[in-house]
Amino acid sequence: MTDSPVSRFPVPELHDLPDDIRTRILEVQEKSGFVPNVFLALAHRPAEFRAFFAYHDAIMDKSGNLTKAEREMIVVATSAPNQCQYCVVAHGAILRIRAKDPLIADQIATNYRKADITDRQKAMLDFALKVSREAYAVNDDDFAALERHGFDEEDVWDIAAISAFFGLSNRMANVTSMRPNPEFYGMGR
């Protein structure tokens, strides 16, 4: 499908894929103008592909108090210390677009404490990082701190789920050496 390396594992040809996966890939290609490599890399394992994107859609496309840009902030802020090139670059692009802010992704990836975001968003990212680094220590105080910023219990689940899910994604991307498409680097700047 492409000459450039996408993953250290085999990448299937589109015509060899199950219909539902091929359809999803063609849809994202039509919408984005290219196929993000995560779709190709994970298509090597169709059952995992389906579960992965079902999980992704369940937490990233759902309604709730978190905006779409805020969900992407969580992805970028937690993926950076996990040193996941794919997620930082690809979701950094999506964050710039969702937030309509060309600077925000690099700020959050480097040090979200110094980013041009609200105190509420910093509290959200503090918690997302705690889930990523030491979820075993999450306690009532964390829920109370988020509540003071207007996050209800369902929002807390959302933040935790996004942090936890992209922790999985970061690990698979690093093990498979999944490469971000060159298109992502400049999007939204």
Add this chain to the structure above:
Amino acid sequence: MTDSPVSRFPVPELHDLPDDIRTRILEVQEKSGFVPNVFLALAHRPAEFRAFFAYHDAIMDKSGNLTKAEREMIVVATSAPNQCQYCVVAHGAILRIRAKDPLIADQIATNYRKADITDRQKAMLDFALKVSREAYAVNDDDFAALERHGFDEEDVWDIAAISAFFGLSNRMANVTSMRPNPEFYGMGR
């Protein structure tokens, strides 16, 4: 559904659940004699429930060179440093049963390097822990070390996926304060 606490989030009644989720829960209840709390706790979010168990089944029930007991070893060895009570206790029970060994789960949870397992299994767990702790540093040497123990590239993906998926599970269990059912503690001893 139960008086004892299962999760700090609301736990739905069985009759309020979508059919597919209720069916899955009733099946596991019939097979195990009780409903493991992870099914109840995650049923609070049906879309995430479906994706979670689809992912679980894709990596835990698939064929390959890893035995079912070895897959559970990975769960227990990575969940212990993440301090996930639910996964260590519940999957410790499953590991004892799969391995037909009453001592193995406590050994692996405490220090897999001293457990009564093979060198090949220790190499598998070394890698699973590396994925869990510092996936960003995984490189060709790790693949080569596993190959020397007879693991092929697909096995490496399996080990990584189990480590990464239960990293997600560990984080959600800790944030929701998911409790292991009392039945698990003594199973297989």
Add this chain to the structure above:
Amino acid sequence: MTDSPVSRFPVPELHDLPDDIRTRILEVQEKSGFVPNVFLALAHRPAEFRAFFAYHDAIMDKSGNLTKAEREMIVVATSAPNQCQYCVVAHGAILRIRAKDPLIADQIATNYRKADITDRQKAMLDFALKVSREAYAVNDDDFAALERHGFDEEDVWDIAAISAFFGLSNRMANVTSMRPNPEFYGMGR
């Protein structure tokens, strides 16, 4: 004395041991029905054996505000992150018996913050872990926090001494590859 491995160091025969050490071992055997391996492993060094058990008895059998079960909680909670198989398994058994609770040892070994224990006991374990991990930072605030839970200064010494002594024990058990007796795994469940 036994065919199964007890330690990577030589283990003396009972009849070769000094009288006082043989007597202590026979007493514990009579009481427990078996000889816990720590007695055999440390008997390789009689002078250290005597000092070790004198220290153990001085802090574990003394009177004070800490119950015997609470003393064992400290052992289990601090030995788990030190990954000491012998202490987690053997003292986990003793904890189950002392607390008359079949679940408590696995809960505390995995994540004491989520265990079915009192807030006072969690504060006790917070401090025990701080002594184990960063005793250099212990200060007046720690004493005050424990006092608010009813611990006096002598109790603080007890908690610290148990944490510190089993830190020694954890290290010797790991270096000698001391194995827990199979009997411990199922006791008190």
Add this chain to the structure above:
Amino acid sequence: MTDSPVSRFPVPELHDLPDDIRTRILEVQEKSGFVPNVFLALAHRPAEFRAFFAYHDAIMDKSGNLTKAEREMIVVATSAPNQCQYCVVAHGAILRIRAKDPLIADQIATNYRKADITDRQKAMLDFALKVSREAYAVNDDDFAALERHGFDEEDVWDIAAISAFFGLSNRMANVTSMRPNPEFYGMGR
């Protein structure tokens, strides 16, 4: 000099600065089209400004086996884990320009092990990171490893000095909340 925040410390007006500092600032403005904020933020302390840029020039503009792009790689790779927004963004821009590669800075900032650079450059960055994180453990083996990639002893000093100097810079930028100029984010893309 500007309405947007540059630093949490006072930023002097150009006309209040000593001649040599004003001259340097005007020169860089003429060359770059804007004044990088580091010049303004550090001008608050003229003696430190002079020493800082003298050090900078001594290690970044000197001749040697390291190319100018490679020197910037060291800055970006070490500044990212130090979470220094100014250095990652500003020197990321310079790296893109020096290397004539629009993707390289984001790759190195996120995970240099996965960047499109040579093995020699990865060895250089391994060492730069070791100097940044645990210089106390640098030993003969590190010198030998670099020599195998063609680095001589003077190159080792250069790598170490750049890593150490930007460690200073990272700390001052974080304490002063030094902000990267918006111009840097898109340069060289």
Add this chain to the structure above:
Amino acid sequence: MTDSPVSRFPVPELHDLPDDIRTRILEVQEKSGFVPNVFLALAHRPAEFRAFFAYHDAIMDKSGNLTKAEREMIVVATSAPNQCQYCVVAHGAILRIRAKDPLIADQIATNYRKADITDRQKAMLDFALKVSREAYAVNDDDFAALERHGFDEEDVWDIAAISAFFGLSNRMANVTSMRPNPEFYGMGR
């Protein structure tokens, strides 16, 4: 016994102490010219005092391949990262005297890798630090590395026991705020 603070816990008067403890203290006073504070601080708990010094003597005064100076090197090298003021200062003094070297204690306390000691001694300290920091990972390779430097299995036990015992001592000294006597600072310089 003294007006200056020795410990944050009560320090008994000599005449109130059990005979054996008073005798030991008077002996050390006669030999040293002063009473090292560790004797006074631990005398608050006679049973622990006896066990502590019995352990100390068993590992520090025994015969074997480790010289007395080397035993003190282990104490200083492991107590420094544990930030134990009493042990670094008091055993630093003893090390200077035992090694007849006024510089060695400060070198080892700061960075033993750069100290004027033999490669064999550096290997000994590498292992002592591993026991102190991550005893759970000690394995056959560590024994083999020490054997290459001429250490037999009993020496390995000695190194481990000294590291483990002073880990206990470091923790108790920090919790009790045990102060080194002023006499120690200048001894042997």
Add this chain to the structure above:
Amino acid sequence: MTDSPVSRFPVPELHDLPDDIRTRILEVQEKSGFVPNVFLALAHRPAEFRAFFAYHDAIMDKSGNLTKAEREMIVVATSAPNQCQYCVVAHGAILRIRAKDPLIADQIATNYRKADITDRQKAMLDFALKVSREAYAVNDDDFAALERHGFDEEDVWDIAAISAFFGLSNRMANVTSMRPNPEFYGMGR
């Protein structure tokens, strides 16, 4: 210039040095009675030598609320965890002299929290260590905490700059294996 090792890099002869550097070295020799090795080791790179000492003088010899002894406390407290033998030994000597206290340097190098210094000085060192270890997390709360102890904003810059500059110095000293002169060990005791 000397037979004893000063650095693993070449050390120039005094007569080969540029005039300004030779003059500075002769001045310090006249004042101290010997040439501290840092002057010789860094003279290998004249441009870096000049920048290094200009920076040093700018932050160590300037006026302000920090006393000269307090500036040296920062050097010793931050250099100890960086395991920099040169800085701990040489600046420990200067600290003893500046503070007219023979015990203070060893106390601060080992555990400044237990040193005989004021609460204000402990707050100063808490911040200096935070800059050294996690400057990315410095925030308004740190400035407020220092203000409560009477430090103004310029003092905060001073503390940060000293911590950051000696972080550079620690790294270069460790990479070059810079040795402290024997004279320093006993000075001021």
